[in-house]
Amino acid sequence: MAIISHRKLTAEREQCILDLLKQSDALAVSALSEQLEVSEATIRRDLQNLHERGLLERVHGGATLKAVGQPELLFSDKEGKCSDEKQRIAAAALELIQQHDTIYLDGGSTILQLARLLESRSGLTIVTNSLMAASLLMESRHRLILTGGEFRALSRTMVGPLSASILQSITVDKAFMGTIGLTLNDGMSTTDANEAFTKKQIMSRSRQVILLADHSKFGVPSFVNSGSLEDLQTVITDSISDEFRKRFNELGIHLILA
Amino acid sequence: MAIISHRKLTAEREQCILDLLKQSDALAVSALSEQLEVSEATIRRDLQNLHERGLLERVHGGATLKAVGQPELLFSDKEGKCSDEKQRIAAAALELIQQHDTIYLDGGSTILQLARLLESRSGLTIVTNSLMAASLLMESRHRLILTGGEFRALSRTMVGPLSASILQSITVDKAFMGTIGLTLNDGMSTTDANEAFTKKQIMSRSRQVILLADHSKFGVPSFVNSGSLEDLQTVITDSISDEFRKRFNELGIHLILA
DNA sequence: ACGGATTTGATCGATTTTGATTGAATATAA
DNA sequence: TTATATTCAATCAAAATCGATCAAATCCGT
Structure with missing residues (x-):
């Protein structure tokens, strides 16, 4: 047959x-x-x-x-359609991390790239509100703590007032943050109010705040303010305009070009 | 022949x-x-x-x-074994859930089966410390809240004192709990102290506590006590000994045989 | 072996999917 | 720009698949 x-x-x-x-x-x-x-x-x-x-x-x-940058697609690529810039930025961020640090990993594809690099390391205490990062790191030899909160499907993160409960009771050494956009006047901004709330919370609980943002984020405003430039101690990017460079200098922000 | x-x-x-x-x-x-x-x-x-x-x-x-185009689960059940009894128990639990309920889903394979049944439903507020349940319900039309806490790889749950922060600030209508074992004398018990802590927390924050346990759990003790039988309002199982039946009766626990 | 309950396979009309055809919209070359 | 070649969305008939129904076959307890 x-x-x-x-x-x-x-x-x-x-x-x-x-x-x-x-x-x-x-x-x-x-x-x-x-x-x-x-x-x-x-x-x-x-x-x-x-x-x-x-x-x-x-x-x-x-x-x-979908065109990169569309939030819907941030995470659909398992392969890591991650641009070269994001990988370099993540690699530069990795250098800032020391043994036994307690760090926070925000949502977003750039930070996720950093999580990938941390996968093979060990001994850190990693706090995150990103389920993608948690998923990557769950088999690793780090201590992993999730913030909790309301689940936001678009970014796969836990956000909002409920996440504040845990965030208020911890302090981290370094917070690695992502953003939708940042401008000279209004600082960082994002699309969701709950997400912005959580970002502000963790930044106030970190000894050092490090922003990872490729050049496409600069000068782009989004909906809700999620922190001012004054909150930042370090910015890692791939290329930057003179305006921003000057402003960072004024604010004493450590700029790293990857 | x-x-x-x-x-x-x-x-x-x-x-x-x-x-x-x-x-x-x-x-x-x-x-x-x-x-x-x-x-x-x-x-x-x-x-x-x-x-x-x-x-x-x-x-x-x-x-x-799984539906086409749906991203793969972030956290999945390695074993994936789900006996017929567990399916029936989960189906019986589903009947207890009403529209607009706020429910808590514990870790464990039986509860995970309940999460599967909830996937195609909508309109509930679902609180969980199980990342596998969260991963299943990620794309569903429920409001999803994660407890946060320290990640326990073995059970893929968030547990420990940090999870208390959120748990103390919420109340749910029905908590669907699993357990490693339960005995007449010592009540429920589990292997991990942090996990036991979290279980006790949520049970104190739920109007109704419903235990889902197949017959293999009865009479089996584990390491750390995670609650007494008095904490339970309802027990769903597939078959039960006369001793336990009598005790549940004494305690006014509603017994459901699936 | 008997009878009731369950499971199976066949049938039928309704629904969904497919491929061809059409004229309109878009891209490419002159 | 105009002319030509693709590609498109809309339409329709044929094919595949569906759910409902019912009678035959099978299973199970007595």
């Missing part, structure tokens, strides 16, 4: 498209049609479905993963 | 489907029908049953383990 090769299920096919997209940034409708052995009309319908669910970006002739 | 190959029992077949699903992302009804040598109608009934028990997702033409 012959083995009949069944056509893939819709769900299976959509998963396939997403997997393929993770490997190459963009895919043509025609290529997908050949690869998956269905008509182009079907591929177009699949792409539309996936787009409506926010899983990819549609372009003429095919599809791409 | 040839050996007649008996058709598989329903339970056997359903287990088979789950095993096959773990190997490939998605399976077609037609493929399963051939593989297991039963009609497609039967496969559809099996898939519907498994779906109602929260063990798979149904898609047109077949079934998948």
Whole structure:
């Protein structure tokens, strides 16, 4: 008896498209049609479905993963579609960490990259509100403490007033913070009020606050203020304008270019 | 005389489907029908049953383990073993939950099964110290609150004094608790002191405490006491000895046999 | 062996998905 | 810019799949 090769299920096919997209940034409708052995009309319908669910970006002739910087996609890349800058920034941050430090890891893809580098280390006490970071570090040889709080799905972090309970009862040596954007006038800002609240909390409980932000964050304002530049002791970035450099100098902020 | 190959029992077949699903992302009804040598109608009934028990997702033409495009779980159950008893106990617990309830989910595989059943529901406020439960419910339409605390790798839970900060500031309607063992004399007990501490904390902050424990837990002592039988309002199990039944009766504990 | 309960497979109309076709919209080249 | 070639969304009929129903087969306790 012959083995009949069944056509893939819709769900299976959509998963396939997403997997393929993770490997190459963009895919043509025609290529997908050949690869998956269905008509182009079907591929177009699949792409539309996936787009409506926010899983990819549609372009003429095919599809791409969402543009980087879109919060929805910050974490969808398992592989670490992490830019080179973010890796260098994380590596520079790693140098600041000493044995037996108690550190805080904020949410965001840059900090997550730092967590990856810490995976193979040991002996630190790591406090975090990021479930992605916790997930990475759970098998490591660090002491791991989670802040608790209301779960925010978009950033996969625990935020809000409830997280304050724990944060108020601890002090860390170094807090590694991320941000959506920062401006000269208004300092750091983010999209969610609860998240901003938690960021402010932890910054007040850290001996040293270190901001990790690539050049794309500078000059970009977001919705809610999450701290002023005065709160920072150190900033790590890949490149910076003269304006910001001058301001950091005035404020006595240690600037590290990675 | 040839050996007649008996058709598989329903339970056997359903287990088979789950095993096959773990190997490939998605399976077609037609493929399963051939593989297991039963009609497609039967496969559809099996898939519907498994779906109602929260063990798979149904898609047109077949079934998948998780919805397409959903990121993989951050924290997953390594063993993943879930006996039939635990499923029934979880299903019975589900019936106790009402719309808009605020509930607490403890760690443990039985409670995790309950979390699976809650995945497709919505509108609850769910507090948990279990990262596996949180990971399952991450994308669901509930309000999700994590307790925070020190991460205990073995149980993938947040425990210890730090978790008390949040627990003291909340009250839940129903706490669904697991345990390593319970005895007539010493009540519930578990292996880790921090875990026991957290269990006692939440039980004191819940209007109703519901213990989910299969028969293997009864009469088995563990290391640290994590609460007395008097703390319980309801116990759900699959079978129970007369001694325990009598004691529960004396204490006014509502016993549910699943 | 008997009878009730459960499970199975077949059937049917309803729903969903697919591929082809169309004219409109967009990209590319001249 | 205009002309040409792709790609697109909308539409429709065919195919696949679905849920509901019912009768036959199987299972189980008496």
